[in-house]
Amino acid sequence: xxxxxxxxxxxxxxxxxxxxxxxxxxxxxxxxxxxxxxxxxxxxxxxxxxxxxxxxxxxxxxxxxxxxxxxxxxxxxxxxxxxxxxxxxxxxxxxxxxxxxxxxxxxxxxxxxxxxxxxxxxxxxxxxxxxxxxxxxxxxxxxxxxxxxxxxxxxxxxxxxxxxxxxxxxxxxxxxxxxxxxxxxxxxxxxxxxxxxxxxxxxxxxxxxxxxxxxxxxxxxxxxxxxxxxxxxxxxxxxxx
Numbered sequence: 001x002x003x004x005x006x007x008x009x010x011x012x013x014x015x016x017x018x019x020x021x022x023x024x025x026x027x028x029x030x031x032x033x034x035x036x037x038x039x040x041x042x043x044x045x046x047x048x049x050x051x052x053x054x055x056x057x058x059x060x061x062x063x064x065x066x067x068x069x070x071x072x073x074x075x076x077x078x079x080x081x082x083x084x085x086x087x088x089x090x091x092x093x094x095x096x097x098x099x100x101x102x103x104x105x106x107x108x109x110x111x112x113x114x115x116x117x118x119x120x121x122x123x124x125x126x127x128x129x130x131x132x133x134x135x136x137x138x139x140x141x142x143x144x145x146x147x148x149x150x151x152x153x154x155x156x157x158x159x160x161x162x163x164x165x166x167x168x169x170x171x172x173x174x175x176x177x178x179x180x181x182x183x184x185x186x187x188x189x190x191x192x193x194x195x196x197x198x199x200x201x202x203x204x205x206x207x208x209x210x211x212x213x214x215x216x217x218x219x220x221x222x223x224x225x226x227x228x229x230x231x232x233x234x235x236x237x238x239x240x241x
Contacts, residue, residue, distance in 0.1 A: 002034030003193045006060070006067075007183065009041045010052035014059045017198065017228045017235070024225060025196045026065045037190055038070035043182060048075075072190070074182050081177040084185055084215070085138050085170060093214045094170060097124040097139045098131035119166035138171040140181070140211060148206035153223035155199065160206035168207050180204055184211045192220050199224035200235060 004025035008018055029036040040056065042048040057071060088094035097120075104120070111118045125141065143162045150158040170181035187195060187208075202224045209219045227235050 001191075001193065002029055002032040003037060003191055004029045004034065004196055005037040005039055005187070005190065005192050006065070007039040007041050007186070008056050009044060010049060010056060011044055011047035012052060013055055019059070019063065020228060021197055021225060022060055022065055023063075024223075025194075028194060028196060029068075034193070035068040036065070037072070037192065038067035039072045039186060039190070040070075040074065041179065041182065042073055042075045043177060043179070045075075045176070069190070072186070074177075074186065077182070077186070078177070080189070081171075081182055081185060082175070085177070085181075088140070088170075088214065089138065092141070094138050094140050095125055095127070095167075096130070096136035097167075097169070098127065098134045098136045099124060100134060117164060119164070122167055125167065135173040137169045137173050139167040140170050140207075140214070142167050142207065142210055148209050150202070150205050150209070150222055152202070152205075153194075153221060154226075155202065155224055158202065158205075162206075162210070165207055165210070170211075180207050181211065184208050184215070187220055188212065188215060188217050194221045194223065196223045196225065198227050198235075200227060 006018075006022040006025050008014065008022075026036045028034070038057075038060065040053055042053065053071075060067070085094060089096070099120075107121060108118055110116075120139070122144075124136075124139070130136070142165050146162050148160045148162065148165075150160070152158055168180055169178055171177050186192075205222055205224075212219045229235060
């Protein structure tokens, strides 16, 4: 079955770009007698507000983009994210990183000065001992070589080199999960067949595909839509009013 999703973050009011994405996802599901899922990605505890959640739900309802499933809330799925992170640690697909903010800033500065690609260098990848006084993050062990091929419905064949992707943080030091991690688990659990979103997410796709492979599942079909721009030529965002 065709299943699409609209997954806004309630860190601000809905804008035209988000609604255009929702419309494409809703239309594609309806055209194929499929299902349209509403998922609220509210893991940003500081910026997500109940008022913005209400505005999202009321906005798409007013537009007639009725969801067949949801709204699901990521904040209610933390146990599921912890379960996967714990399993990946046990399976060697993730690791605890004890680098401090100062060390990471120094690494970034050195890479910028030398003209190198800015990325985490994996220094904790094989570390087995904890570090006193440091609450670790959890990083996904991205494959160090090979390539990821995205057969995008809109963009066509896009190739990414794994060597250019670093080991992404999937859980912060306070235990909260990050966007690229949660979206992978949600899309799999909710059986999303087609991910339709703005092409500002295209660079996230190879990371997400590698994590889906770590789960042992097939990736959905991806369609990255061209961005709507604001009057200043930049990506339309909540800042444009």
